[in-house]
Amino acid sequence: MDNNQSTDAVNEEVVDKVPKHIAIIMDGNGRWAQQQGKGRVFGHKAGVESVRAVVTSARKLNVQALTLFAFSSENWQRPEKEVSVLMDLFMYVLTKEVKRLHKHNIRFQVIGDTQRFSDKLQKNIEKSEKLTADNTGMVLSIAANYGGRWDIAAAAKKLAKQVKQDLLDVNDISEETLNQQTCLASLPELDLLIRTGGDYRISNFLLWQAAYAELYFTDTLWPDFKDEQFLEALSVFNQRERRFGKTGDQINNVS
Numbered sequence: 001m002d003n004n005q006s007t008d009a010v011n012e013e014v015v016d017k018v019p020k021h022i023a024i025i026m027d028g029n030g031r032w033a034q035q036q037g038k039g040r041v042f043g044h045k046a047g048v049e050s051v052r053a054v055v056t057s058a059r060k061l062n063v064q065a066l067t068l069f070a071f072s073s074e075n076w077q078r079p080e081k082e083v084s085v086l087m088d089l090f091m092y093v094l095t096k097e098v099k100r101l102h103k104h105n106i107r108f109q110v111i112g113d114t115q116r117f118s119d120k121l122q123k124n125i126e127k128s129e130k131l132t133a134d135n136t137g138m139v140l141s142i143a144a145n146y147g148g149r150w151d152i153a154a155a156a157k158k159l160a161k162q163v164k165q166d167l168l169d170v171n172d173i174s175e176e177t178l179n180q181q182t183c184l185a186s187l188p189e190l191d192l193l194i195r196t197g198g199d200y201r202i203s204n205f206l207l208w209q210a211a212y213a214e215l216y217f218t219d220t221l222w223p224d225f226k227d228e229q230f231l232e233a234l235s236v237f238n239q240r241e242r243r244f245g246k247t248g249d250q251i252n253n254v255s
Contacts, residue, residue: 017238019191021184022058023067023206023213026050027197028221030082035221041085046223048089052097053226058138059104061234065139065187069205073113073147087121090144094124098131105137111183112146113154139187146183148207155181155208182208189213192237196222196229214240 026047033043051068058066071086101108110125117125158181162168168177179185190209193202198219202210216233218225 018061018063018234019214019237020063020188021065021067021190022063022192022194023069023190023209024054025069025193025195025197025203025205026222026225027195027199029223031197032221032223040079040082043221043223044082044085044089048093048097050222050225051093054230055101055106055138055140057227057230059106063138065141065184067111067141067143067184067187067190067206069143069146069203071112071144071146072204073145073150074204076116076145087117091121091124093142094121094128098128101140102132102135105135106132107135107137107139108132108142109139110142110144111151112144113150114145116145141184141187143205147204148202148210149204151183151206152178152208154183155179179208184209192216192233194218194233196220196225 029043029047030040031043032046033040036042054068055066070090075086076083098108108131109129114122114125155178159168159173159178163170163173184190184206190206190213193206193210193213194216195202196218198217198221200217202215206213214237216236218229218233220229
């Protein structure tokens with residue numbers, strides 16, 4: 001598609017086939033900041049604006065669920081100062097941005113192993129989730145201290161516990177029963193996984209959920225990913241033929 005095409009024109013293309021569930025790996029904040037001659041933490045702060053833009057666009061397009069990868073279980077290995085800033089930004093989102101989400105009927109939740117966070121942060125997460133729990137609009141999930149392998153292992157542990165307590169027969173364990181124990185079990189299946197920043201991997205994000213998701217990679221660094229870039233990704237999604245193991249003829253009802 002012509003990069004000069006207007007945002008309105010792209011919007012017309014995507015409105016008839018909007019993914020129910022979109023996930024984004026928000027990559028490139030540090031590199032963006034370095035290009036500006038700034039420290040990496042400057043990029044993380046700038047990335048908040050992109051979060052606002054994408055959440056707004058997704059809500060207006062009636063996306064049912066948006067899941068953002070904010071902090072992986074591997075990110076603890078980053079420099080201490082950078083991790084500290086990320087935690088501060090998380091607190092800011094919970095104290096300021098959640099009120100805006102609530103105003104727009106968006107339900108907010110955090111997925112991941114939150115026990116490693118400070119008591120104050122855990123309490124703010126709980127408070128934010130409780131505030132928006134009854135909202136009926138889009139579900140915004142923030143993956144923090146999250147890993148796809150952790151999600152699958154945690155689901156397996158829950159099933160093992162049910163078997164041990166004689167609440168479930170081991171022969172009844174299936175893909176569906178395991179799926180029911182994963183973090184996003186209550187949401188529509190993942191349709192589109194976007195990664196910004198130029199890397200072509202999903203970095204242990206939503207491994208189970210991404211089985212049949214369409215993958216979209218862009219060189220755009222996260223702070224530069226706004227409405228136009230988001231709609232471009234949806235336009236590409238509209239051009240994909242999703243077969244789920246079937247043939248193209250079956251999908252198109254050709255005998």
